[in-house]
Amino acid sequence: MNAMTQDLLDQATIDERRARIVPRLQLILTPSQLKHKDEDLRPFETDGLAPYRRLPMVVALPATKAEVIAVLKACYAEDIPVVTRGAGTGLSGGAMPHEGGVLLSLTKMSAIKALDPVARVITVEPGIRNAAVTQAAAPYGLYYAPDPSSQIACSIGGNIAENSGGVHCLKYGLTVHNVMQATVITIEGEELSFGSQALDTEGFDLMAGLVGSEGMLAVVVEAKLKLLPTPTVTKVAMAAFDDLATAGRAVGEIVAAGIIPAGLEMMDKFSLQAAENFLNAGYPTWAEALLLCEVDGNEAEVAEHIADVSAVLTKAGAVEVKVARDDAERELFWKGRKNAFPAVGQMSPDYYCMDGTIPRGELPAVLKKIEDMQQKYGLRCANVFHAGDGNLHPLIMFDGNDAGEAERAAQYGSEILTTCVEHGGTITGEHGVGVEKIHEMCVQFPGAELQQFHDFKAAFDDKGLMNPGKAIPTLNRCAEFGHMHVHNGELPHPELERF
């Protein structure tokens, strides 16, 4: 059942499965909600991690909870794997289809069911876009805090699957801290509701277990999200450094000063120059590194905090510190940061965005190591990341038409993640494991934890039909990976088509 550990299913098996499941699904869904011809399936073959792609066997687009239940029951009865998909913006291949499975797309379930501005809770369906939640809350002076950079497109269901973060998660937490309650459907069609509107909920905290479970446990059909009051005042300070390690140390200094910024982002020379060339954000192009530090709150507290931040940054060795003089300049500073990925993308035929975390104190050492690896792999690497929570996003630049470069990019990425683990960090900050980092999970969890994860999954999904082959490697696969890892430099997933 593990898509990573077996060869792809042969066409005859796929055809046989399709012949079994389609008639059952036709009893549940209208023709426009059910796709099973190759040309209709093509748009679904990949999520945001384009190198990993597969044609799904069938795509189902339910519009109601009852339809979700019926589709899942049919798949369970016929032993057909199910991969749930939101907007398909995920960056770790978590929604990569199964060639012999149903891709369950939830884009038709995007309603707002309720908005209680007094309790500050919004009840939504999973397909709603992240930005649409804040849009709906704005008239009440409220907003939804988690803001992944794909927020215009990505869906709340996907955010829950990946436990998405964003620029503001240092202060306001990840998705898990902002979802109060979720109603899910298991592969057997059972409806379960976990969490509550209270701070604590009795029983085991399966709500937290569901958030970040990468579609491997159950399908979210409704969620109650916490809304926060929009801050009265927001200010941002930009600090330019003539040395990367000094900027890394400054991050620790800010947090050590007792300030929790609403956002604390870092760009290295390559990224800030790319961003500046791309859209004139006003960045000093001489700088080796740039920090953007945002504080929010009421008038008095922001005034005091921005003064403190500026003083700490200067003392920590910033050559220039500039507080945006108004909202327009603040937005310009952020525009550069938010478009740094596409800006870097313009400089290279392809780039590979990594996502690992390290304790803040390790920033100077790890940044140096990543920089030094450039020579080893013969590839450039830019760094644009959530410095405040130690969440790195190295962008490895390569040319996908050059097989050697693509392979070296994958190896470079893998070494970055292993380095993160060696420095007490993790192999993903907010993008999830998916198919991309399934091997690195063996590095992250060398002990009995993986078996515990499998047991936990089995408590929801006894047949192993929910998103098989993602996020949690089999123990066999880890043994095999250790072997590969020592003896040669194979691609993580040679069995998958790349580009």
Added chain:
Amino acid sequence: MNAMTQDLLDQATIDERRARIVPRLQLILTPSQLKHKDEDLRPFETDGLAPYRRLPMVVALPATKAEVIAVLKACYAEDIPVVTRGAGTGLSGGAMPHEGGVLLSLTKMSAIKALDPVARVITVEPGIRNAAVTQAAAPYGLYYAPDPSSQIACSIGGNIAENSGGVHCLKYGLTVHNVMQATVITIEGEELSFGSQALDTEGFDLMAGLVGSEGMLAVVVEAKLKLLPTPTVTKVAMAAFDDLATAGRAVGEIVAAGIIPAGLEMMDKFSLQAAENFLNAGYPTWAEALLLCEVDGNEAEVAEHIADVSAVLTKAGAVEVKVARDDAERELFWKGRKNAFPAVGQMSPDYYCMDGTIPRGELPAVLKKIEDMQQKYGLRCANVFHAGDGNLHPLIMFDGNDAGEAERAAQYGSEILTTCVEHGGTITGEHGVGVEKIHEMCVQFPGAELQQFHDFKAAFDDKGLMNPGKAIPTLNRCAEFGHMHVHNGELPHPELERF
């Protein structure tokens, strides 16, 4: 195996089990670490929920992780239930012993293993007292936020088991928000480590599943806790109301104004008078209700917030608003609140402390209902509680020597919890379910969630040996309870000795 659904084991069975397990444990523990004679077992027969008591079969006091592993392996091999116990201050009977089981007391494992003031992480053993963590962190200008009122005595292991809160959890979260990593031992002796020092951790979030699991999954042997910088300035406003419902509405107004107080506590007339008589906190005894609202942060933000809070309270109908003029007066205000339970205790031979939550907006309605129930049950009920997070602590006063009163107190408590659920709340805010509220779990989870909880538990504890009979009722028991509930007014646990 479920202590709630079966008669107590007979003495012959207990003796036979004890004869099997004691020799095995003698190979692991010194004589002072192993108690199995009735007179030595007596001090362990109850936790903080005194009505529920049982003599454990054996008490084991391991001093190292290796000893914990060996004890659990022995119990697993001999099919002996294990109840883990911290300081025994729990208020829901979660650590009530099993008459045929080993009580695993972790008081000898109370070391601080590491304190990193830069990363703001402290690594501790489970038996350390909550207050000792903050004491150790204080020299670095840091503290541990969760502060249950038992913090002088209660242990971090117990806090993790119960997901403890406290006065400050509205702003700083519960235990689950302040534990970064936990190392646990399963009943099979397997060591597992969940969580990380990063915001997100890959794999399923079993860390959150462990917090609040009431000793039913595994034994915590080490935890990394988040430390916070001690706020520079703290101020408290006291508001007196001539009407309980108005005070309830004022709570909503404060939060609606965008202020997140560090603490927002409420006392009704009975409690504030009791507290005032007990230790002259300076409370206006004419008031029908009192709110204490604390704000913390830097100088400027506290000045602005305390002014805002005072204005909101006045506008919301407070007759008198008084900001403590200095730290001495602030501590006096809090002293009254913190000693309100014993103060109320002085007014009655016995009292029963309830713990339910409701959405803040429901406070006025639910407070009124609880007040009205006094007449129905012929008992007085005082209210002292964490108003900001809607976490009620009604104190039902009764005379334990009068069987009728004790029974009515239990029924009164049960009706309060059912009322909380009806108003969209939960049956516990921070005390846990334990044995006390196991029946109300049937009300809270009428659907398939309970079965999911059992499946989840089985993924850790296939034989069901960890704290059997607590927190998660069997489905049979719920069916039976529904029957009881409809047909008569029996005590929740007639099979248990009371007092």
